[in-house]
Amino acid sequence: MINFKVINILSIISIFFGLSMTPSLLWCLYYSEQDYFSFLQSIIFTVVIGVIFYLLSYPKSKKQNNDLRSKDGFVIVTVGWIIMAFFSSFPYYLSPSIDMSFVDSFFESMSGLTTTGASILGHTTQIEDLSKGLLFWRSFTHFIGGMGIIVFSIAILPLLGIGGVQLFKAEVAGPTADKMTPRVKQTAKLLWGIYVGFVLMLTLLIYLLGGEGITFFDSLCHSFATMATGGFSTHSQSIAFFNNPLLEWLLIVFMLVAATNFTLHFSFLSKGKFTYFKNEEFRVYFFTFLFISILICLNVNYYGLYNWSLESLRHSMFSTISILSTTGFGTENFELWPNLSQSTIFILLFIGGSAGSTTGGLKILRTVLIFKYLLYEMKKMIHPNGIYNIKIGNRIVEEDVVKNTLGFYLFYIFIFVLGAFIFSSFNIDLMTSLSASASAIGNIGPGLGDIGPTENWGFLPSELKILSSFLMLLGRLEIFTVMVLFSRIFWKY
Numbered sequence: 001m002i003n004f005k006v007i008n009i010l011s012i013i014s015i016f017f018g019l020s021m022t023p024s025l026l027w028c029l030y031y032s033e034q035d036y037f038s039f040l041q042s043i044i045f046t047v048v049i050g051v052i053f054y055l056l057s058y059p060k061s062k063k064q065n066n067d068l069r070s071k072d073g074f075v076i077v078t079v080g081w082i083i084m085a086f087f088s089s090f091p092y093y094l095s096p097s098i099d100m101s102f103v104d105s106f107f108e109s110m111s112g113l114t115t116t117g118a119s120i121l122g123h124t125t126q127i128e129d130l131s132k133g134l135l136f137w138r139s140f141t142h143f144i145g146g147m148g149i150i151v152f153s154i155a156i157l158p159l160l161g162i163g164g165v166q167l168f169k170a171e172v173a174g175p176t177a178d179k180m181t182p183r184v185k186q187t188a189k190l191l192w193g194i195y196v197g198f199v200l201m202l203t204l205l206i207y208l209l210g211g212e213g214i215t216f217f218d219s220l221c222h223s224f225a226t227m228a229t230g231g232f233s234t235h236s237q238s239i240a241f242f243n244n245p246l247l248e249w250l251l252i253v254f255m256l257v258a259a260t261n262f263t264l265h266f267s268f269l270s271k272g273k274f275t276y277f278k279n280e281e282f283r284v285y286f287f288t289f290l291f292i293s294i295l296i297c298l299n300v301n302y303y304g305l306y307n308w309s310l311e312s313l314r315h316s317m318f319s320t321i322s323i324l325s326t327t328g329f330g331t332e333n334f335e336l337w338p339n340l341s342q343s344t345i346f347i348l349l350f351i352g353g354s355a356g357s358t359t360g361g362l363k364i365l366r367t368v369l370i371f372k373y374l375l376y377e378m379k380k381m382i383h384p385n386g387i388y389n390i391k392i393g394n395r396i397v398e399e400d401v402v403k404n405t406l407g408f409y410l411f412y413i414f415i416f417v418l419g420a421f422i423f424s425s426f427n428i429d430l431m432t433s434l435s436a437s438a439s440a441i442g443n444i445g446p447g448l449g450d451i452g453p454t455e456n457w458g459f460l461p462s463e464l465k466i467l468s469s470f471l472m473l474l475g476r477l478e479i480f481t482v483m484v485l486f487s488r489i490f491w492k493y
Helices: 004-019 022-030 034-062 071-090 090-094 102-113 132-147 149-156 158-171 184-209 216-227 245-258 262-271 280-301 309-326 337-353 363-383 399-425 428-442 462-475 480-486 489-490
Strands: none
Touching: 004 034, 004 132, 022 034, 022 132, 022 399, 034 071, 034 090, 034 132, 034 149, 071 090, 071 102, 071 462, 071 480, 090 102, 090 337, 102 132, 102 462, 132 184, 132 216, 132 309, 158 489, 184 216, 184 245, 216 245, 245 309, 280 337, 280 363, 309 337, 363 399, 399 428, 399 462, 399 480, 428 462, 480 489
16 A cells, blocks of 8 residues: 655655755856756746645545654655656756756766766866856755755654654664664754754865865855765866865865764764764774875885875875765876775775765775674684674674674675676776776765776766666665665565
8 A cells, every 4th residue: 555655755855855956046046147947947847746746645644644664764765865866857957058968967966966976077068067056056966965865854844753763764874873862853953963064164164275266156065065975076177176285185184074973073062072083983994094095105106106295195195085985076197096006996985984974885884893793703713612792892783783784795795796797798898897886886986997087977878877876876875775675575565
């Protein structure tokens, strides 16, 4: 039987999402751009569709008078993201300033919402050719998708009621969904409050420290992209366009912040407790970042690419945190670096940042847990009768969590391999196929080969753009949230 409350909630989210295009419309009007009409059409279409389905589903949802189940949360989240990507495609598709197919428009919008940052722009159309309204919309989709459309909806739409906890569990990324307060709505609001606060702080800092070459508009768009770990820029050259070392150092710090578990930020901001280095995941994340940065710095300097200066360290740290945090900003073409550095970059495509952050990838916490499980198995082989526990910090990890992590790892690698296989079947070279699959599912953006930091995804055929969009969605929603919908058992009960 159809749960009309699911349709009702999706319609509410659609209405909200349609209205979220209004700031982009205002930018168009401010700059007297023709794209205002494409945004106006998109807003009206999205809102009207949402209102129609709301009016049709509301009476029946009231009659059913049933609460949301966990499976309903999975449906709402997955279908909700697809619907939002569909509607957010229209400003691109209807724009008179650029010529984009609907597949290209859908790819760009899905990349924005999933904070992947992969773009087809640059192949036939330059980023600079877009209107200010479209440029803002690209970055604003990062902002919305960064903390999650559904979490945002829970925070501001009390109409979701008790079903909010099911949506929260289905949407929030990471192996653990730590709630900072007992009520999920309060948690969602706090998460978004911290998120918005960092965005405003970074916008101000970029504008003040970015120099003459950066406008308030640029500051705002890059702040969205940084805190959402998205990577969309207002320029084809990305951050390299500004040629500003101070700006790059600033973004290094905030990419590090964005890829950190937001519960640690909450603890620091609300209680004044600097507990970051007491957290095992953060320690591994931070020192991994430092180690890899120094390794790449030594490697590129050894081969004479730089002059053993602070500049080489900056470029190494920027590229490392950009890929590790799954942001995807670029200052240097790392495909010109030595093989060791490129291999290290490729490995980073899989790791990701902390659980409970806006990053994609496998997540540091899962990687730590996998290594501890391997150590656990070796201990059991040596001392079969010994009693051992797997701990994260001072907490014993339950067996179900370990099994879930192992299952996620295997599923992630399987999808990566399958994705790379499909890419290669379209006569895409091996390195491009591997990195495209890893980058899409990891929500990173750039990779190696033909999708390197100075390239784009526009050369891919439409079929692979659709596949990439699906991989982005899988990565953003942590695979199981989406794939469970393809199970017969899910629909049977």
